[in-house]
Amino acid sequence: MSLLKQLFLAICLFLVVAFTGSFISGVESSREQLLGQLRSHAQDAATALGLSMTPHVDDPAMIELMVSSIFDSGYFATIRVVRIPGDEVIVERRTTTTSDKVPSWFVDLVHLEPQGGDALIMRGWEQAARVEVLSHPQFALAKLWDSAVGSLLWLLLCGVVSAILGGWLLRTQLRPLDNMVQQAQAITRREFLTLPRVPRTPELKRVVLAMNQMVEKLKQLFAEEAARSEKLREEAYQDTLTGLAN
16 A cells, blocks of 8 residues: 555544544534523423412412413423322323434434423412423424534535545645656666755655755766766777877
8 A cells, every 4th residue: 555545544534533523522512502401491481380370379270271381382391280298280281292303313322301390389488389391302302413414514524625635735745756766767767857846845855855966976977987988988999199090
């Protein structure tokens, strides 16, 4: 495997590890934030119901009407009013609706559980009932799924662009190595080529400068040897005094 392919695979592996960690961290952060919002949503609904039901604590019909209005206007898994003492259920609304938009495997993976809240309904200074509210994670799951898909697509786009730019940069930086191979092959043909463009990378710059210096030195040596051979040929086949051939 060539050095270019090895470096390119190393860059791709690094990008996969970095983007995977970033994706998991982003999803987990969004999950914790949504859990806090679900918990706050349930507690706010329970507190509001508890305060609004206080004047109607002995009117089950009004309590049921208020529970239904809140239940139908928000994302709740369960809302129930329990009498104190005795834990007798006065009103209870429950739903098991799930979002068709979110895959089941994603629901099992993020494990976004419903969050609850409660509040007391007072009759003067006496505790008359308790409101228990459980938020449904349907909306949060849909939002988390959209966020995860968006983050994944964005990270994939960044990964592809980074891989393309990294491959182009590697090919550009390693191009002097191919030029030096051509230099070495040219020397075997008694051709002496020098690289006019010196790379900016310090390591490759030193190698290219050394290669150019070696080529110039070899060119000088070959020129000297050629001149010496020509001189010896003239001395062997030509008379030094008359200039005529021996």
